[in-house]
Amino acid sequence: MANQLPYLTGFGGHFETEAVAGALPKGRNSPQRPAFGLYAEQVSGSAFTAPRHENRRSWLYRMRPTADHRPFTPYQGASLFAPGTSDAPLAPNRLRWDPPASLADDADFIDGLVTMMANRDPASLEGVAIHLYRATRSMTDRLFVNADGELLLIPQSGTLHLFTEMGRMEVAPGWIALIPRGIRFRVDIEGEARGYVAENHGAMFRLPDLGPIGSNGLANPRDFQSPVAAFENVDRPCEVIQKYLGSLWTTTLDHSPLDVVAWHGNLAPFRYELARFNTIGTVSFDHPDPSIFTVLTSPSDTPGRANADFVIFPPRWMVGEDTFRPPWFHRNVMSEAMGLIHGDYDAKAEGFRPGGLSLHNLMSGHGPDVDSWRKASEAELRPVKIEGTMAFMVESCWPYRPTAFALQHAQSDYDLAWADFPKAQLPQ
Structure with missing residues (x-):
């Protein structure tokens, strides 16, 4: 895949990046008067008192606060996404599926998601769900945010062009991408895209300990890439679809919330080439x-x-x-x-x-x-x-x-x- 976008390298490192010079404050996390009238907002992926080596949070400097939205109402689309699992007794049988042929022919990433299995209530902050997706068009004037967990995207065919609050990433088959819990994003495609999504409701994904393997091997931290700051300055209606406690909800803003001009911290989307x-x-x-x-x-x-x-x-x-x-x-x-x-x-x-x-x-x-x-x-x-x-x-x-x-x-x-x-x- 052509690497046309710039990236920050490293896993779990503390990054700082700004799309407009001077937007990122120096020496203060949340100053009284951020530059250009921006709003300082912290997004925390862990408890405030989590041990330092497990504490994940970032400061975002954005054009409008995310608190500015009208009430959410039930979302009527994506009928196969997060429908809940069967309550009937489950036989201890092995199961296998062909690539599904019955998914929608005209759907974006969200409406093209189908949940295949899950194993815990998202409210328990444990467990994982597995979804498939088929997208035949880009998300236009709308985006998605998952409050239930982080999303590990695994493309099988077709490149995903992700625009997150913290910047842009291109993710082709052979790569994976992770979107942290609570981070808003949009998916653009060219043609058709298929793949898998692992939705993790529990502790955030991290690199495994290496033990007797030693200091080198498996996935190396330097090979993970996070986006540099990029933003939209768009004043037109934008739908926000949110997954919350296993259900889908929607609200409409009068602007694009992908308006983070600068950010710093160690909670960020990333991609990795397998x-x-x-x-x-x-x-x-x-x-x-x-x-x-x-x-x-x-x-x-x-x-x-x-x-x-x-x-x-x-x-x-x-x-x-x-x-x-x-x-x-x-x-x-x-x-x-x-x-x-x-x-x-x-x-x-x-x-x-x-x-x-x-x-x-x-x-x-x-x-x-x-x-x-x-x-x-x-x-x-x-x-x-x-x-x-x-x-x-x-x-x-x-x-x-x-x-x-x-x-x-x-x-x-x-x-x-x-x-x-x-x-x-x-x-x-």
């Missing part, structure tokens, strides 16, 4: 747990148990001896929602397509299908490079509950992927 992930693996035998592929993690209150992990399976060398190289058969206390950006996934021979989705909830047995198992079992174990693929997983300690739409559109024969395994033959 190809920059430094994959770690074995050079002897077996292979480590998939936690070595964690890009971002949202911890829970239980140490070592993630509210949500964003994990990728990128191109990589496989060199281990005396091992079964695809993911082994396993049952896991964590629940796994998996998507495919492009290529083939090495544990499934067919049926898992780019733009599709699968769900293996806690303690459901899963692993390679028969063809993948047979091929891997008979393979000559020489160094081989897995290329031309990018799959991801949003793993959570909370079991996912699919929506009614998801249950109606799941593949009916997914369980057959594990049929016809030959029985082991013991010695007589």
Whole structure:
């Protein structure tokens, strides 16, 4: 993707940026008289008393305060976005979906969202929801803000042109972008765009600890990019759609609220190119747990148990001896929602397509299908490079509950992927 926009580099760093010289005050966070009559506003992504290394907030200097809006009323669009999950008893079945063919043909990013699964009430400040999107036109004179959690955008096809309160970002397939809770943004596209959204209601995504890996590896902080200040000076009606406590609401302003002229702080949107992930693996035998592929993690209150992990399976060398190289058969206390950006996934021979989705909830047995198992079992174990693929997983300690739409559109024969395994033959 052409990098035409300027960016600030680093993860969680304290940035300062201004679109108009002199708009950013020096030495004072909230002066009595900000330059040019701007309004000082702090946006906090963590509690005021959070430990310093976890405290996230930024000061925005804007043309109008965000407090200036009329009452919100229920939003009547996006009927498949945040509809709530099914209350019926959920069978412990593995589920998989083809890329949905029934999404709207004429929708922007918001109306093109469909919720597939979720696992906690957003009011609990825990859990994660998984959405798909299909957008065929840009958002015009309206924008979105999510009070329920931060949004991890994972494009599968088509570039997203994001205009946030804190600046602009371009996000193509092979990149991800994160929009913090409460930050307003607009999505422009050219043609059609499809992809995934992980909505994190819990602790903010952060880089995982490296432990015995040491100081280098996985996602490096320097590869994350945040936007420089950019603003709109537009005085015409603009709709604001807000997600709040699981429902969608709308109000209309007489101006664009993307009017932040300068900002500083360590709470900001960012983007990251997945190809920059430094994959770690074995050079002897077996292979480590998939936690070595964690890009971002949202911890829970239980140490070592993630509210949500964003994990990728990128191109990589496989060199281990005396091992079964695809993911082994396993049952896991964590629940796994998996998507495919492009290529083939090495544990499934067919049926898992780019733009599709699968769900293996806690303690459901899963692993390679028969063809993948047979091929891997008979393979000559020489160094081989897995290329031309990018799959991801949003793993959570909370079991996912699919929506009614998801249950109606799941593949009916997914369980057959594990049929016809030959029985082991013991010695007589």
